[in-house]
Amino acid sequence: MSELGERLKAARAAAGVSLASLAAKTHYSKPYLSQLENGTRTVKPDHVTAYSRALSISVDSLYGPAQDPLRVAHEWLVADTPVALHRRAGRRVGESLVSELEHRVVELRHLDDTVGGGDLIPLVRRDLAGAEDTVKRGSYSESVGRRLRVVVGELAQLAGWVASDAGAHVEAERTYLSGVSAAQEAGDTALVGQLLSSLSYQMANVGDPADAALLAKSAVAGARDISPVVRALLLERVAWTSARSRDRDAARRALDAVDDAYAARTPGIPEPEWVYWMSRDEIDVMAGRCLIELGDSASALPLLTTAIDGYDVDHAREKALYQTWLAESYARAGELDAARSIIGRARTTTAEVNSARLTDRVEKIEQLVR
Structure with missing residues (x-):
């Protein structure tokens, strides 16, 4: 993460060690270390450990705040x-x-x-x-x-x-x-549905969307007696896979069913913890994405804009991913300058988050706006 890269650079400078000297003490090249420090390459736990050993300082001093997510990941990995x-x-x-x-x-x-x-x-x-x-x-x-x-x-x-x-x-x-x-x-039929619909989501993105849509629908049909938010989540995958397979009617029916299921939630009906992230904003983002797939970018714009503006800044990957769809909606509406500005912000996040999914999406939209 960029802040972590800055801390690595500051620690090296405080120890009076040049990049060339640090490269000699580690198995990383000088250009590679420079990229870690300036935020153009993601800092991983192995990098922090290498700096710690080469500079003879503690890992804790490099990670900084106790709640740094990558520090938490590192601590889990060694415990x-x-x-x-x-x-x-x-x-x-x-x-x-x-x-x-x-x-x-x-x-x-x-x-x-x-x-x-x-x-x-x-x-x-x-x-x-x-x-x-x-x-x-x-x-x-x-x-x-x-x-x-x-x-x-x-x-x-x-x-x-x-x-x-x-x-x-x-x-x-x-x-x-x-x-x-x-x-x-x-x-646990709800969990079975979650697993199968998660697979359908991947298939829609990197495989056969028609097969993905069939799997997503099967996940809903087989998940009996599920709670409202779980049903909304599974139906979202039906909407997405249907949109990806260009089944306009099925996608719109599924989106309507998502709204109905989510509206039926109540404190009296327990939900599994794994749907904690489902919200009205998430539903609007998915609706916007589906509309883009179906060629209705104009309707997608307000849904995506409002949801992204309210999104937690700490969730950098998701926010950047959603920005790629917002950029796509602008691009397909012919507003290329707005699209380039937004995809530029998403590109900045790719240096901070180690996500192939995000990198691939950013590169795809960059091709679209050239």
Whole structure:
């Protein structure tokens, strides 16, 4: 992240070490280190560790504020997982471990809001592998076993999403499908629907949109007795895959159904934690994206503009992604100067967030506005 790059540069300067000297002490070249420090290349945990060793200073002093997302990711990567700690203690898998794993999934999921897939994927892979091994080798009660399988399913969904964000689409598909098996064994049809619809979203973007639309519709049909917000989320994927396959009527029907489902939410109906990010702004962004796909950029503009203006600045990747669609809507409306200005702001974010998905979108729209 750019602020982290600035801290690395400041620490090097304070130690009186030149870029050339630092390059000699690490396996990174002088131009590469310069890019890390000026924000044109994403700083990863390995880079921070290299600076720490070469400058003989602590990792903590380089990361700065305790809540720096990349610092949190680094700390998770080097710390033991709850599974490893319990295994060394030789304990039977009980409520305490499952509760720790459930809490850990939530933390990882929220970390995805601020850390790109390229940086987050090692953490999620490790936690998923540990949870899967616990299900396979552990000794536990029936109720604990069900909760463990739900954890595996939720981690698989997150791992698939993060892998897709990092550009590892084959791994993402394989991971989504492994999560479906765990969620089915747990009897969690809402989670099965979430996994399949997440896969349909990837397929719509990098595969066959028609197959993606069929999968998204199947996910809704198979997810029985789901809550309103979950239904809204699954229907969003139907809308997107339908728009991508140019099925105008199906996309518009799905968007209307999303509005109806979301309006039916109530405090009396519990929702799974994994829909925490669904909001009216998110729904408007998806509607705007679908309208662009369907050739109605004029209607998309106000939806996207209002939603993006209210978006949390800490969620840099999502905001930049949504800016790419706003830029596309301007470009397709013939307002190229506005489109270039907006895509320029999104391009700045690509230097701060390790996301292949964002980089690919920015490059696509840059081609459009040339």
